[in-house]
Amino acid sequence: MSDAPDKEAMALALEKTIELAEAKLGSEEVVKLSGVMRSLCLNLTDIETRCYVIFEETGAADFSLEDPAVAPMLTITTTSATFHAMAMGETNPAKEFALRKVKMSGVPFPRLTKVGANLIDALFGCYREALLG
Numbered sequence: 001m002s003d004a005p006d007k008e009a010m011a012l013a014l015e016k017t018i019e020l021a022e023a024k025l026g027s028e029e030v031v032k033l034s035g036v037m038r039s040l041c042l043n044l045t046d047i048e049t050r051c052y053v054i055f056e057e058t059g060a061a062d063f064s065l066e067d068p069a070v071a072p073m074l075t076i077t078t079t080s081a082t083f084h085a086m087a088m089g090e091t092n093p094a095k096e097f098a099l100r101k102v103k104m105s106g107v108p109f110p111r112l113t114k115v116g117a118n119l120i121d122a123l124f125g126c127y128r129e130a131l132l133g
Helices: 007-036 080-087 093-098 109-113 116-132
Strands: 039-044 049-055 061-064 074-078 103-106
Touching: 007 049, 007 061, 007 080, 007 116, 039 080, 080 093, 080 116
Parallel strands: 039 074
Antiparallel strands: 039 049, 049 061, 074 103
């Protein structure tokens, strides 16, 4: 497996990922996401980094490394290495979830599946684009 970026590079890559994903998803998809969850937290435990994405009803998605005013409705907890491996296609997210290397809390799974697949695909694709240029 390829090595995940260090803490600083990961934060920059994730910020760029959200910028790219917002454009890729489009404002209509972001509005749909805002109806299911107003905010998402990616908790990367090994580098002690929490990244937040706020989905605005206006169709904008905002990235922050600071706790937002809106409490996360979905928290995904994993390591930077596992996130990186999943995003790069080196491992399967369902497998990592089954192995308990990825934990999710918040939005009920059936509700998340209505809009979550597009979000995860966009985030992983945009993460690769952010890293590879």
